[in-house]
Amino acid sequence: MTETRSTCPYCGVGCGVIIESDGAQVTGVRGDPDHPANFGRLCTKGSTLHHTAAPAITKQARLLHPMRREHRGEAPYRVSWDSALGLATETFAQVIGEHGPDAVGFYISGQLLTEDYYVFNKLAKGLICTNNVDTNSRLCMSSAVAGYKMTLGADAPPTCYDDVDDAGCIFIVGSNTAWAHPILFRRIEEAKARNPQMKIVFCDPRRTDTAEIADLYLPILPGTDVMLFHGLLHIMLWEGWTNGAYIAAHTNGFDELKATVRECTPETVSQTCGITKEDLFTAAKWFATSPATLSLYCQGLNQSSSGTAKNAALINLHLATGHIGKPGAGPFSLTGQPNAMGGREVGGLANLLSAHRDMADPQHRAEVAALWGVPSVPDKPGKTAVEMFQAAADGEIKALWIACTNPAQSMPDQSTVRRALERAEFVVVQESFATTSTCDYADLLLPATTWGEKDGTVTNSERRISRVRPAVAAPGSTRHDWHIAVEFAQRLEKRLGRATKLFAYATPESIWNEHRESTRGRDLDITGLSYAMLDSAGPQQWPLRTGDSAGRKRLYEDGVFPTADGKAKFANVAYKPVAEPRESRFPFSLTTGRLRDHWHGMSRTGTLGRLFGHVPEPVVQMNPSDMSRRLLKEGDLVHVTSKRGSIVVPVQASPELGFSQAFIAMHWGSEYLSGCTSTGAQIAGVNAITTSSYCPTSKQPELKHAAVKILKAELPWSLLAVGWLPDDEAIAAREEFKRLMGMFSFASCVPFGRERSGVLFRAAGYEAPPEETIAKIERLLHLHGADTLRYADRTMGQRRAMRLVRQGAEARLEAFLLAGDTSAEAWIKTLLQDELPAQSYGRQLLAPGSKPPAAVQARGKQVCTCFNVPEDAIARHLSGCAGTEDERLTSLQGALKCGTNCGSCVPELKRMVRAVIPLKQAA
Incomplete structure (x- = not known):
C-alpha cells in the first residue's frame, strides 16, 4: 500500500488527507494529522472520498474519453484527443474571426487547482483578448x-x-x-x-x-x-x-x-x-x-x-x-469551495486580473501584459456568470467552454441557462463525471482528472496554500485540466497566427512559478514560497515574501491597510430589501442551502448511497403551522412556484423555519428531481424557481431568496421502485431512470443503501403512465423471471412486483415496485433495506393497502452516517438514560458510537438529548 498526502476537494476549510492506494486503485483515506487546517479530522464527505473512486463508479460515472455529438440530442461517440482539440480550435477560431473575441466565453470552477485557473485566465485575457472568463465562485464568494x-x-x-x-x-x-x-x-x-x-x-x-x-x-x-x-x-x-x-x-x-x-x-x-x-x-x-x-x-x-x-x-x-x-x-x-481563494488570487473572474489587480487600473493592466509578454490585455469587463448565460441565450456569445462545473444544475433561473446551452453554436464541457446535466448539452466532452489524480495547489479560507498530489495514475484517456487548456491554447495560437509562445508549460510547477512572480510586491506576495517549501515545510499562508521563513497568520496587525493612504474605509451602505419580496400571490420566502453529507451538485457525493441516509430524498421544508393552515401532511406533494417556474416536491415539517418561510437544499438538480408541467415542459430542479437578480457590485445572484407560492399537488397516481443492483449496474440504471423522470409530473431518483448499491425511484402523476413505462422500470430492477412475484389490477391502475432471492433456508427481498398504491412503502422498504427475512410475507407483500407486520418496524431517519445510527435507536437509548446533558451524550456515544468519528452529527445528538431531558423532568 502507498500513502500520499493531498487535500480534500470539498469545502474551503482545506483539510489535509492521506490517500491510501494499491497500484491504480485508491483504497482508503484518512485525515492528515500534520495538516494545520484539520489535524487529522474529516467530515462525512471527506471520510468517504475513497468510496467515490471505487472501480464501479469510475467505470459508470466517470468521463474517460473525449466524446463528440454531431447533433444535439444524439448520443455522443468517442473521438481522439487530436480530433477533439482540433475541432475545438477550429470552431473557436472561426467564431472569433467572424464575431470577435467577446463572442466566446469560459465558465470555470472553484474546484479547479490554482494552476488550472491560471492557464484559463491567461488563455482568455492574454491570447483571445476577452475578459469573458468567469467562475462558479461568482455564485459563492x-x-x-x-x-x-x-x-x-x-x-x-x-x-x-x-x-x-x-x-x-x-x-x-x-x-x-x-x-x-x-x-x-x-x-x-x-x-x-x-x-x-x-x-x-x-x-x-x-x-x-x-x-x-x-x-x-x-x-x-x-x-x-x-x-x-x-x-x-x-x-x-x-x-x-x-x-x-x-x-x-x-x-x-x-x-x-x-x-x-x-x-x-x-x-x-x-x-x-x-x-x-x-x-x-x-x-x-x-x-x-x-x-x-x-x-x-x-x-x-x-x-x-x-x-x-x-x-x-x-x-x-x-x-x-x-x-x-x-x-x-x-x-x-468562510470560503465555499476548495479553491475559490486560489481562483481569486490569479484573477479568475471577469472583472479581475492576476494577483488581486483591478481591470479598471491602466497600470495593473500594463503590469499583467508585461508579465505575459503581450501588447495589452482588454480593459472592458467581461460577462459575469449570470450575464454570460444571458448573453448566450440572446445569441451574443456563440461558443461556451465549461470546465469542472455544472451550470445546468447550479445556476439560478434554469430556463434561461438551458436556453443558453441550447442556443450556443458550440459548447465544450471539460469534466470528470459524465453524469452531470450540463454534459447533456455538450457538443464536445473532454475528460479531466479528479481528486486522487491531480497535481498542483489550492488555497483555503485562511489564505493557506496546500499541495494536491496524485495518488494514482489518470484513468482512461483523462488529462489534467491545465494540460487540456494548455494544448488548446497552443493550437489556437498557431491557428490565429500569433508568433508568441504564451503557454510553454510542461508541469504544473512551471505554471505556479509564473503565478508566483505575478504576486511580487502585491498584498498576496508569495515570492518566498516554492513547491519545494510546500513539500518540506507543509502548507503555508500568504503573504510569504522573499526572505520570509513562514507566512503571516494575521493581517493588519499594524493597522496599515492596502489602500492609497494606508487606512481602512467605512462603507456607507444603505439597507435595501430583497429583490423579490413576498406578496399575496407568492407569500413564502424560499431559501436554499446545503445538506450535511453532500456537496454542490453531487456529481461526486451523489454516487454514494451511504451519504443519502441523513436526507434520503428531495423535500421542501415548511414551518409546521404553515402546513397545518394549508391542510398539508408530511410527505404530501406540493407545487412550489415562483415567477420563473414550478417544481413538485414532497413537503416536510421543520421547526427550523419561521412563519412564511420555506427551504429546499441547493443540491437537488434535475439529476435527482425532475418531472414535467401540464404543458409537457421539463422541470429542472430547485434552480428552476430561483431568481437571477444579483448584487450590482459583486454580480452575485440572490440564490438565498425567492418569493414562491406552495399549493398541494393533486397527483392521485404514485409509484415507488427500489432495488439492489450489482455495483457496475447501479449508476447506469440511475441514468436510465433519469431519462424516464420527464414522463411524470413528479419524479425523483436517488442512490439507496449503505454497504450495497441500490436505486430508489419515486414518481407521481394524474394517471398511470403507459404499460411499457412500468415494464421498463421493472426491467431496470430485474423485476422479471421466476424469482419475481406479481400483482396487477389495470382497472385500479395498481401494480406490484417483488423480487425474492433465496439465501439458505430464507428468502430476502431484493427489489420491489409499488404502483398506484404506495401506502405500504415504509415496512416493505424496511424489509429490503435491513435485508430481513421476507418469505413469510409473500401474499402480504402483494396485497394493496396492506398493514405493516408487527415484526417489521420501519427505521427512523439516519442521524450518524459514520456508524449508520438511526434516530429511533438514539431515542430508545435516551429514554433509559439519566444524568446531565453531557453525561447522557457520553452514554449515547459509548453505547452506539454515534458522534465519535467525524462529529458531524454531534449538534443533532445534543438537540435530541436536550429534547428528552424536559420530558423526563415533567414526568
Missing part, C-alpha cells in the same frame, strides 16, 4: 471579495483558524457552519468547551444545527442583515462601545456612516428584522465589549442582491470596535 476590497482595500481575509481559540465572542451570521464547514465547527465546539465564558451569537433565518452551540440566536427575516448590522452599530455608538482611537488612527469615512446608522434605531431594527430589542442590545454588547470578536460568515451574506453591502456593513462593526488585526478578532469570510 464574489460578494466577499467586493466587501473586503470596499473596506479593507484588498481581497484578503485578515484572520486564521487559530483565532477561534483566542476569541471572546464569535459572531456567526449567514452560515450553517455545522454543515457547510464541519471541521471548523468541531474547533468552535472545542474552544467553547475550554472557555465556557466565550459568547457565541448565531444569526440566520433558519434555526439550523449551528444554533445548537449559540448563547444567543437571532432569527432575522431573510435579507435584513444590513439593517441588523447598522442597528448594532447604532447601539454601540449610543452606549459608547466604539473604539475612537482606532477609528481616528486607522480609518476614514466614519462620520458619513454615523449619519446613516442614526436612523437605524432599535425599534426600527426590531420591526424590520423580526427580532427583539433586548436580543439586539445583547448582541451589540457582546460583540463590542468582548476582548476579541471573530465573525464567521458565508452564503447568507454573499448570495444576495445586497451581498456587497452585507459584507461591508459587517466589516464596519470590526473597524468601529477595533476588533481586527489581533488574535481572536476580525471578519472571517
